[in-house]
Amino acid sequence: MDAKSLLKEHVSKIVSLTDEQFEYFFSHFKTETYKKGQTVISEGQNVDKEYFVISGCLKSFYVNDEVKMYILQFAMPTWWASDYAALYNKTKATINVDCISDVEILSLSNDDREKLCREIHEVEHFFRWRTNRGYVASQKRLLSFMNNDTKTRYEELLALYPALYNAVPKHLIAAYLGVSRETLSRLYNASKPH
Amino acid sequence: MDAKSLLKEHVSKIVSLTDEQFEYFFSHFKTETYKKGQTVISEGQNVDKEYFVISGCLKSFYVNDEVKMYILQFAMPTWWASDYAALYNKTKATINVDCISDVEILSLSNDDREKLCREIHEVEHFFRWRTNRGYVASQKRLLSFMNNDTKTRYEELLALYPALYNAVPKHLIAAYLGVSRETLSRLYNASKPH
DNA sequence: TAACGAATGTGATCTACATCACGTAATCAA
């Protein structure tokens, strides 16, 4: 499916926009393509856009002083990604976003989002809905982190993103789960049929 | 400060409502008071309201099968609390909310919030803003969980809620940090002057 | 003011996972 249709279908699930409204809405997005491994947002820079994934897979992640990486999100088609803390507060990025595969994404600037939200009530409703979902998902993941062991979280992750299993290297899955790649490897091989 | 003024001041920081609009907005809230230890939301029941804290302190928490408690949030005055997953998805509560002290809160039903969001664009903007902040805070806490040791998270918590230190028993702080009360006790006493 | 339960402190032991070290397999670029 092309970018415009994908976005339209995604938005239509939540709010009804007239064709003119959607055209206007869509006119604020810009198509961008990246190759596997390229960087979309990197730590320290200004962030003024968020991204809607059309094809491929992004990851957003934090890297600490000891160069350990923690993945906040894998963004598959119809998912949104950015450094929202930096975007909303107009501060420098503290997280990175890059491409796990070749990707096509639509970018929307913070100013344009806010303008669209002001101009079209339905658009504001859509973005409120979107953040609500993100908030609930984030709380759920936090709880799972506190409550469940690594194996359970690994199974949860595969249930949430079944496509990931073959799409991304295992050390990235470990970085999402917050464990070392060695631990994930042992875990994974322990439950294999022998 | 009385409930109405506190809510008005809180909302005014983000959006401008006319006096009539605010009166109308406020008319959908209901004052509720609880004693220390009473339950506001408990697991398994239907959830149809969210709460704005006027005075006192709530906690929202999850209890797992082994009866271990994990605190998602301490809600102080001007903070909002509910089981948002249950509220938004109209499912049964999986988390509990109860009172750490005597409290006064304002309740707003889900239906009324949605109605107000439809009727007054500014109100929708306010709630979008509120969820955005919650989302960013939740992501930040998740990262801290993955990246920092218990001591660092303990110091972060006290920086975020300085009032907590004397306001709540230490085993609740442990439940927020996701560690056992014994571990927190040792941590805390290790850094004491002798 | 007595007494009971809740909150806290602290030792001993156990365990999941990190870290380090090294080897092998797969992928990619020239």
Next chain:
DNA sequence: TTGATTACGTGATGTAGATCACATTCGTTA
């Protein structure tokens, strides 16, 4: 095809924090 880089597996060892057990202090209520 080959060399280099990246992904992955696995043993040995270290450690933060869990768990269990029990003592002590504090607060509430009768």
